[in-house]
Amino acid sequence: MLTRKQHELLMFIHERIKESGVSPSFDEMKDALDLASKSGIHRLITALEERGFLRRLPHRARALEVVKLPQQATTTAPPQGRQTFKPQLVDAGPAVAANDVRELPVLGRIAAGTPIAAIQQERERLPVPESMLGAGEHFVLEIQGDSMINAGILDGDYVVIRRTDSANTGDIVVALVMGEEATLKRLRRKGASIALEAANPAYETQIFGPDQVAVQGKLVGLIRRYH
Numbered sequence: 703m704l705t706r707k708q709h710e711l712l713m714f715i716h717e718r719i720k721e722s723g724v725s726p727s728f729d730e731m732k733d734a735l736d737l738a739s740k741s742g743i744h745r746l747i748t749a750l751e752e753r754g755f756l757r758r759l760p761h762r763a764r765a766l767e768v769v770k771l772p773q774q775a776t777t778t779a780p781p782q783g784r785q786t787f788k789p790q791l792v793d794a795g796p797a798v799a800a801n802d803v804r805e806l807p808v809l810g811r812i813a814a815g816t817p818i819a820a821i822q823q824e825r826e827r828l829p830v831p832e833s834m835l836g837a838g839e840h841f842v843l844e845i846q847g848d849s850m851i852n853a854g855i856l857d858g859d860y861v862v863i864r865r866t867d868s869a870n871t872g873d874i875v876v877a878l879v880m881g882e883e884a885t886l887k888r889l890r891r892k893g894a895s896i897a898l899e900a901a902n903p904a905y906e907t908q909i910f911g912p913d914q915v916a917v918q919g920k921l922v923g924l925i926r927r928y929h
Contacts, residue, residue, distance in 0.1 A: 704753065704772055710735055711746045712755055716768055741802050745833060803829045804840070806862065812843040812876060814850040814857070814886045814900075830862055834923040839865040841919070843876065843886070850874070850886060853901035855924060861886060862923035867916065874921040880914055889917070 704712070714734050718726045728740040737743060750756040757769050807824040828842050845859045853874065855861065869875045871891045877898055878884050887898035887908075896915045898908045 704750075704755070707735060707737075708746055708749055708753075708755075709772060711743070712750055712768075712771065716771060741832070744802050745831075748831075802832050804832055804835060806830050806840050806842045808842045808844065808860070810843065811846045812861075812884050812886050814845050814847040814855055828860065828925070830923065830925070834862060835864070836922070840922070841865065842925070845886065849900035849902045849905040851902050853888070855886070855901070856926070858927070860925040860927070861921055862925065863919035864922045865919045867918070869917045869920050875917050876919040876921075878916040878918050879908075879910065881916070884918065886921070889915075 711731060711734075714731060715726060718730075726734070728743050731743045732738075732740050735743070735746075747756060755768070755770055755772070805827040806829075808826045808828050809824055830840070830842070841863055842860050843863060845855055845857060845861060848857055855874075863876055869889050871889060873889055874886065875889045876884055876886055877889065879898070885898065887900060890897040890899055890907075892909070894912055896910050896912055898910065898915065900907065
């Protein structure tokens with residue numbers, strides 16, 4: 703099911719192509735939906751693509767195909783006999799601002815289980831939607847282990863981390879333990895102690911003194927690759 707804005711955008715693109723044969727620009731789409739920025743249009747188009755209503759053409763970053771219309775928009779018969787709807791090429795207008803996607807460094811693996819070696823140096827870069835990030839410095843880590851599965855974080859996932867040395871109780875953080883090993887856990891403060899709590903009953907909560915744990919970042923997003 704589409705949100706109201708997704709439906710409005712899809713129908714606006716469809717009607718404009720039907721009327722003029724030319725797709726609207728990002729500015730026209732922004733004005734038609736009364737949005738503050740073109741990045742909002744970019745996110746709506748991405749959502750429509752994920753739901754199978756639009757498709758980006760390979761090697762043509764500004765081109766889309768209208769694959770289908772919502773069920774409620776296709777209940778009337780086509781105007782010419784049994785003619786069916788055909789995908790149409792959409793010129794999505796000017797490219798969206800470069801900061802809609804930010805390439806972040808992947809700094810290696812981190813344990814969601816028994817702590818492993820501390821964060822390594824950059825090994826690759828991964829594009830991450832700007833809407834996931836906000837202000838501040840960010841990096842990506844690959845998860846190894848299963849101690850956070852009940853928080854929806856699985857072995858092989860990529861976690862997006864905002865670099866910070868402070869966190870509130872209940873935050874999921876990258877914690878450097880004893881200055882040597884890094885782990886991803888939920889942080890809870892218990893008096894003068896710090897508890898690193900797993901999201902899997904198979905793992906015990908670890909309790910440390912305040913000088914034994916250094917917060918290196920806080921979880922802000924999750925990326926999962928399907929192979």
